[in-house]
Amino acid sequence: MSGRTQLMWDEAVTGYDFGRDHPMDPVRLVLTRSLVGALGLDREVTVVAAKTAGESTLRLVHREDYIDAVRAASADPASADQSYGLGTTDDPAFAGMHEASALIAGQSVGAAEALWRGEALHAVNFAGGLHHAMPGAASGFCVYNDAALAIARLLELGAERVAYVDVDVHHGDGVQAAFWEDPRVLTVSLHEHPRTLFPQTGWPEETGADGARGGAVNVALPAGTGDGGWLRAFHAVVPELLADFRPQVLVTQHGADTHFEDPLAHLAVSLDAQRAVQVACHDLAHEYADGRWLALGGGGYAVAEVVPRSWTHLVGIAAGKPVDPATMIPEGWRQEVYARTRQLGPVRMTDGRRPVSWASWEDGYDPADRLDQAVLATRRAAFPLRGLLP
Template sequence: MSGRAQLMWDEGVIGYDFGRGHPMDPVRLALTKRLIESLGVERGPDLSVVAAKPVGDSTLRLVHRADYIDAVRRASLDPASADQRYGLGTPDDPAFAGMHEVSALIAGQSVGGAEAVWQGRALHAVNFAGGLHHAMPGSASGFCVYNDPALAIARLLELGAERVAYVDLDVHHGDGVEAVFWDDPRVLTISLHEHPGTLFPGTGWPQECGGEGAEGSAVNVALPPGTGDEGWLRAVHAVVPELLEAFGPQVLVSQHGADTHVEDPLAHLAVSVDAQRLAAESAHEWAHTYAEGRWLATGGGGYAVVDVVPRTWTHLVAIAAGTPVPRETEVPAEWLQEVYARTGRTGAQQRMTDGLEPHWRGWGAGYDPADRLDQAVRATRRAVFPAHGLLP
């Protein structure tokens, strides 16, 4: 083991840019990296910053169809020729010059992190530019061109992993990753997301449990709109740990979309940075408890690009590096200056906390059959727990 953690980063990932006015503003990546630097997280003794190469076609084809890869490459050379049959050139996924190259670069960071973890060059790896979980084998979707978490998992399987667990904490259903491994019992996908009746992509019902021969390998918790810290953390802990213990993964891959936050403009949950930080701590603990410490963490959604995303993902990196940032830490003045220089905004959040100390009731304390959150958790447990030999 050469180091505790790797931060997978290449400045080129900031080129993942759908254009002015698009919610997926790459400034969120730049500001996260600068906050990590400003707080000294990169100088920790157990963190290395590593740039991996873009994935090539042979790796992309582990998940994506050859005709789709060709379509992305054509649109990348000539955005005006983008073929909407492949989800390209749409309002969600506008084509842009260099789209193939930067998407392959982002995927390369997740695949490179997965390789480092599996081969023992690092215990943990983080690619906060990744987490593009909506991309399908044959189409772009939901701001995602290549599905880097699925590619990382597929590469782990190619390297010999027999059981990989994927935990998706984004506000949107991790539909692309689920679809790729729907029939594969070697991969357990767990997604906690806002109810599909109220949010894109409209999938992720508790009854979606995996294909024939892989029953119980897909797990979905559909959270009621308005769910806050207590309910969100209650749902996470009522579902994830028991399933991980039963499944026994060799590697944990997690997706930490910051769009569960109450200030996110595209969704309707009410989670704080403090709860997101606790969830990252839990993922770290799960990796050590259930997966011999092997952990690949990615970013994901998150459209409050100044006040939420940089703080949440800086906490994630610091936790992986073994140097957590204390909640009450003030953000450095130099970072606030960077925010102003890049966005023209003043008045960004001054501390690494929303000022909350979330608590939640464990599932073992009992459930309220009249509570919508408890109903959602109960539906998921009933749908999938018996397939793992667990009581619902």
């Protein structure tokens, strides 16, 4: 194996820019890459700029007419066709949109190829995780669904079982939709309850088409869920499913918008709990997927305080050089934060929630607890379809 971990990075991905005042500010990518460098993690990985996803690759998931619509809007943003979700408040059209979106997709697809061919064991594309894009429409700040495209490429290369675990605060609806009928893919999403957050999907009863029942698993978390409940839900669902499914590759999406400071959602998760789930995903990849792990970014709109730290931890974990949460952040990086955002950057790689504690599912079900009710609803809906006990 030529390199244990690949970090997928091409500065041109910052061209994925919906414009001033849009929450998806590409400065979060710039600051993440800069913090990775400031902590020396780029010396622990192979930094790779993969090629842009071409037409045939994009068509593994997306319809030809939609790709044509994205190209047209990219060339002339004023002509964007809103019937494809383009030119909307969430997904404004911008010049070069097709090229930037296809480049991000290419990084995830390239990472998947490297894992399957044994060129790397782990790969990280924190610019990716654009999980809302549908086969025929943009949605939720997402134009091309790089996560689904990476999975589709793995299947094309011969993978028979790929698991996708999404811990973004929003439901991973686009990835679920892409593989709704495909029993080769297990999609698991933990997200804020659809009653209180976009995209209003991801109910426990969404379990896959008739030929793939139990292939979609959804945990709808009550608004306000914090570290202990979030980790309890993750460990009550994900490990058992992966032990049963035995994926050949584990793909995970690590949207940082579960954080208590995120402005667009209502969970109360700390950076330290996010790091704990990243560690768990790494360990689960080694336990059940021969170590093959593709880790993606996703949402996250506290662009200076939260996102760079969360995804830098992700890179460190994938590189086998996890960052101590007590680590002080270099002053030079904090100065860059201020220069770019006029915000004061964080001082340490922790929210001070160490150690992060949680109660295992085996410790008992509390029928009065809304979090436990949510977990049990998922287990009852999906687990029997896989031959597992709820």
